[in-house]
Amino acid sequence: MATVLGQRLRRKEDPRLITGKGQYTDDVQLPGLVYASILRSPHAHARILRVDASLAREMDGVLAVYTGEDLEGKLGTIPTAWLPPDSDIRTVPHSALAVHRVRYVGDGVALVVASSRSIAEDALDVISVDYEVLPGTADQEIAMKPDAAQLHEDAPGNVAFHWQVGHAPDDVFAHAEVTVRQRIRQQRLIPNPMEPRSAVAQYNESTGDMTIWATSQNPHIHRFLLSGILGIPEHKVRIVAIDVGGGFGAKIACYPDEALVAFAARELGRPVKWTESRREHFLVTTHGRDHIEDIELAGNRDGTLVGIRVKVLANMGAYLSTAAPGVPTILFALILPGPYTIPYAAADVYGVFTNSTPTDAYRGAGRPEATYLLERMVDLFAREIGMDPVEVRRKNLIPRHQFPYHNAMGLEYDSGNYHLALDKALEMAGYEEFRREQSRLREEGKLVGIGCTTYVEICGLGPSQVAGAVGFQGGLWESSQVRVHPTGKVTVFTGSSPHGQGEETTFAQIVADRLHIPMADVEIVHGDTDRISMGWGTYGSRSTPVGGSALAVATERVVEKAKKIAAHMLEIGESDVEFDEGRFHAKGAPGRSVSFQDVTLQAYLAWNLPAGVEPALEGRAFYDPVNFTYSFGTHLALVEVDKDTGEVELKRYIAVDDCGRVLNPLIAEGQVHGGIVQGVGQALYEGAIYDEDGQLMTGTFMDYAMPKARFFPTFETAFTETPSPHNPLGVKGIGETGTIASTPTVVNAVMDALQPFGVRDIPMPLTPERVWGAMQKGGMEA
Amino acid sequence: MSDAVISASGRTPVRMEVNGVAETVYVEPRWLLSDVLRHQLGLTGTHVGCEQGVCGVCTVLLDGVLVRSCLLFAVQVDGHRVTTIEGVTPDEGLSPIQASFQRHHGLQCGFCTPAMVLTAEALLRTHPNPSEADIRDAFSGNICRCTGYQFIVDAIRGCSEEER
Ligand code: FES
Ligand code: FES
Numbered sequence A: 001m002a003t004v005l006g007q008r009l010r011r012k013e014d015p016r017l018i019t020g021k022g023q024y025t026d027d028v029q030l031p032g033l034v035y036a037s038i039l040r041s042p043h044a045h046a047r048i049l050r051v052d053a054s055l056a057r058e059m060d061g062v063l064a065v066y067t068g069e070d071l072e073g074k075l076g077t078i079p080t081a082w083l084p085p086d087s088d089i090r091t092v093p094h095s096a097l098a099v100h101r102v103r104y105v106g107d108g109v110a111l112v113v114a115s116s117r118s119i120a121e122d123a124l125d126v127i128s129v130d131y132e133v134l135p136g137t138a139d140q141e142i143a144m145k146p147d148a149a150q151l152h153e154d155a156p157g158n159v160a161f162h163w164q165v166g167h168a169p170d171d172v173f174a175h176a177e178v179t180v181r182q183r184i185r186q187q188r189l190i191p192n193p194m195e196p197r198s199a200v201a202q203y204n205e206s207t208g209d210m211t212i213w214a215t216s217q218n219p220h221i222h223r224f225l226l227s228g229i230l231g232i233p234e235h236k237v238r239i240v241a242i243d244v245g246g247g248f249g250a251k252i253a254c255y256p257d258e259a260l261v262a263f264a265a266r267e268l269g270r271p272v273k274w275t276e277s278r279r280e281h282f283l284v285t286t287h288g289r290d291h292i293e294d295i296e297l298a299g300n301r302d303g304t305l306v307g308i309r310v311k312v313l314a315n316m317g318a319y320l321s322t323a324a325p326g327v328p329t330i331l332f333a334l335i336l337p338g339p340y341t342i343p344y345a346a347a348d349v350y351g352v353f354t355n356s357t358p359t360d361a362y363r364g365a366g367r368p369e370a371t372y373l374l375e376r377m378v379d380l381f382a383r384e385i386g387m388d389p390v391e392v393r394r395k396n397l398i399p400r401h402q403f404p405y406h407n408a409m410g411l412e413y414d415s416g417n418y419h420l421a422l423d424k425a426l427e428m429a430g431y432e433e434f435r436r437e438q439s440r441l442r443e444e445g446k447l448v449g450i451g452c453t454t455y456v457e458i459c460g461l462g463p464s465q466v467a468g469a470v471g472f473q474g475g476l477w478e479s480s481q482v483r484v485h486p487t488g489k490v491t492v493f494t495g496s497s498p499h500g501q502g503e504e505t506t507f508a509q510i511v512a513d514r515l516h517i518p519m520a521d522v523e524i525v526h527g528d529t530d531r532i533s534m535g536w537g538t539y540g541s542r543s544t545p546v547g548g549s550a551l552a553v554a555t556e557r558v559v560e561k562a563k564k565i566a567a568h569m570l571e572i573g574e575s576d577v578e579f580d581e582g583r584f585h586a587k588g589a590p591g592r593s594v595s596f597q598d599v600t601l602q603a604y605l606a607w608n609l610p611a612g613v614e615p616a617l618e619g620r621a622f623y624d625p626v627n628f629t630y631s632f633g634t635h636l637a638l639v640e641v642d643k644d645t646g647e648v649e650l651k652r653y654i655a656v657d658d659c660g661r662v663l664n665p666l667i668a669e670g671q672v673h674g675g676i677v678q679g680v681g682q683a684l685y686e687g688a689i690y691d692e693d694g695q696l697m698t699g700t701f702m703d704y705a706m707p708k709a710r711f712f713p714t715f716e717t718a719f720t721e722t723p724s725p726h727n728p729l730g731v732k733g734i735g736e737t738g739t740i741a742s743t744p745t746v747v748n749a750v751m752d753a754l755q756p757f758g759v760r761d762i763p764m765p766l767t768p769e770r771v772w773g774a775m776q777k778g779g780m781e782a
Numbered sequence B: 001m002s003d004a005v006i007s008a009s010g011r012t013p014v015r016m017e018v019n020g021v022a023e024t025v026y027v028e029p030r031w032l033l034s035d036v037l038r039h040q041l042g043l044t045g046t047h048v049g050c051e052q053g054v055c056g057v058c059t060v061l062l063d064g065v066l067v068r069s070c071l072l073f074a075v076q077v078d079g080h081r082v083t084t085i086e087g088v089t090p091d092e093g094l095s096p097i098q099a100s101f102q103r104h105h106g107l108q109c110g111f112c113t114p115a116m117v118l119t120a121e122a123l124l125r126t127h128p129n130p131s132e133a134d135i136r137d138a139f140s141g142n143i144c145r146c147t148g149y150q151f152i153v154d155a156i157r158g159c160s161e162e163e164r
Helices: A014-018 A054-058 A117-125 A170-175 A219-230 A256-268 A278-284 A367-385 A389-396 A418-429 A431-443 A464-469 A503-515 A543-570 A596-605 A665-685 A737-753 A768-778 B033-040 B096-103 B113-126 B132-138 B150-157
Strands: A034-040 A046-052 A062-067 A108-114 A128-133 A159-167 A178-189 A198-204 A209-214 A237-240 A272-275 A288-299 A305-317 A344-353 A447-459 A478-484 A490-494 A522-525 A577-580 A583-586 A589-595 A617-623 A629-641 A648-658 A716-719 B012-018 B021-027 B059-062 B065-068 B081-083
Touching: A014 B096, A014 B113, A034 A117, A034 A256, A034 A278, A046 A108, A054 A062, A062 A117, A062 A256, A108 A117, A108 A256, A170 A288, A170 A305, A178 A367, A178 A665, A198 A256, A209 A219, A209 A256, A219 A237, A219 A256, A256 A272, A288 A367, A305 A367, A367 A389, A367 A447, A367 A737, A389 A418, A389 A447, A418 A431, A418 A447, A418 A629, A418 A648, A418 A716, A431 A447, A447 A737, A478 A543, A490 A503, A490 A543, A503 A522, A503 A543, A543 A577, A543 A583, A543 A589, A543 A596, A543 A617, A583 A596, A589 A596, A596 A617, A629 A737, A648 A665, A648 A737, A665 A716, A665 A737, A665 B150, B021 B033, B059 B113, B065 B113, B096 B113, B096 B150, B113 B132, B113 B150, B132 B150
Parallel strands: A034 A272, A209 A237, A305 A344, A490 A522, A648 A716, B012 B081
Antiparallel strands: A034 A108, A046 A128, A062 A108, A159 A344, A178 A288, A198 A209, A198 A272, A288 A305, A447 A629, A478 A490, A478 A617, A577 A583, A583 A589, A629 A648, B012 B021, B059 B065, B059 B081
């Protein structure tokens, strides 16, 4: 049987989704369901003097109103679950509803539960709250000033943590021939999966069981954390997330809202539903990025890079969200030297509290920030020494024979062939020809530019021992259970929790390949803590390398046991059995064989099993990877800037990615496309803006520019395949590469186009207004 | 428009043809068509992403024309014909456009997909052979956060007359 691995197979999950039969959280209907709505602070920083909910409580249809004080002692605080070591981190208390003080626009003040959503929302309007408005700011640099208003008593100077890593002493920079310095602002982004967050909770008083349907990327983490917050034992909590409409990191965190819904369901003895409005999504679902970075990159005139160091002010928002402290530290700084042989690297990171929505992981989480600054700096360096930016990259890329390679921060890159991906991308683009064409077009007065990024990313998070060492308050292994039924059909239970990535298909491919059975015979079950023993979920491009590997190991265990039974049936030694084409053969006597189905049936009948072999046929694995995996690649963009309007047109986009072995090219390409669009969104369109008072000015789709279909050309994508040496599938991650690489690629291209104006940097997003303004200021050099 | 009086319960009857079936639903005048489809009629294939008319995920056909069901009150469609994703799905299997979405991997999380399929239906009815630019323009009111749009474009080209 030809292997199904590596085939462009269409997805098994599609028919239900294309026909509108998916089961998203807001689709859940239960008898007696009531609705929750949350009153949110209109102020960025204020003391709550009084909350009067008496009118709301009297309204027809209102079942209950709770304020922060009502919850005290009944509901635990919202925890932070990533505590970078040696960082003096201040995990300030975060109550599900604010008590005495609100710290950002959107902070919850009261919870209403009513018989309909409209009544619940009406009731919000008649709750009167007296606020004493306090000074505050959404800007991390202002928040660190000595006279800034303090958000939390335990965090003087609004410093949530200070964390340093690496070694890049002054004399490296003093001795280098060239040092380029730049301040870069990584603007704040709003994840905006198309499905808003939602939760439905049902409590069974007689059994004490709490079921929560939730938009979650990691149901078991939610079970673990919500059990603590609610004070319900973990085995009495069930989290269900069947179909989730995109996450991009925003559905990792444990938010107050899910805890409130569950609390109300228990108090009232009625099932309760809450679905955020898009406005609420903008205000309260975690944001991403938001760094101010001061960077120095040192090198010599021959193009060699010798050192990089960066000081970062990372805006954490008003509270520390679940994984937030790990994002601008571990996930950012350790990859700072990127794909280059830079011997010295250091990062000095301040996490800062501000009166803004908490930040946390957003597609790429830390790695896009690191890649962006590095790739922008490499271009500035190339410009400084008058070398083609592609040549600078070629010169510094880690050569193939140096893998496994230890980067300056101590990470061990598992495998790579960086020059191959670079060459392939250049060839696809016709780079030489393009550069000639560019000079010709420039003479005609056209502003065209080409941008390049070579990147490496940490994915496949990750060995649990390392997770512990870097302060992640959880494991990062994955569970998998392969249950072969008596008829030979297979149900797989995975701790990965896909929400668009297609693992119902790729995981079925892994099993079908190893058991030589049709794809249709394999069902993948995910997203239900009662059906799956444990799982750490889907984020950090970990599902295929970690969850997939767990599945490969579990399936091998099935094959091993099946072989024992087959040997017994064939009356031969186990070592004489071969498994091929779905049958177990006697070696050298292919006529003597039993089918996989014969064996599974015998395993269950158990009439005549070999001594010491238990009935049934199941394989389980709890797979902990020995290392991260490191995907890499080269992206190139060709842009044209409109001289009169400053508008950037993306004319061509080339992506060559290497995620190790590609299990399903169709799905992998889809991941790359989506990532590119999100990364270009940051480069050209998206950005959260707060005003001086901490009001979010970009709080709707009318103000926050989401990438649309007509902004993009057809992408030209390809893969090189350099297997990871340390997992059974040879795979790496592909979910975030596009987002990581495309932002600097496009900005580098625009800066290249603007070279005649002597423009060095434009803060993202590169809107027509900003680009046009930079051209006016720069003035034509040529 | 509904000329029915509001009953004592505050609900007014709305008669509409939904996916070929005559329905009468009793609604509050302020209820959105999107909510009535989802929660009164159980047609949860219509999704809601912004309730502000911008994201397009609530798209349905009203008398064959694309509308955003979050921008209409249910009472406004009294006497009209509404088609949702459930209405364009054959009893068995997939419609040609749906099949093309699967073939070309035109969806990831699937949340925007029912609206994309309906938008494609409407486009292909008026432009049987759209160019890539036509398609990208036609979808400028539908946001997809997952796919990067390219495979959606391919899916629609893949079932245009020329390629069929
Ligand atoms: S929900 Fe109707 S356009 Fe977004
Ligand atoms: S497939 Fe997820 S939003 Fe389009």
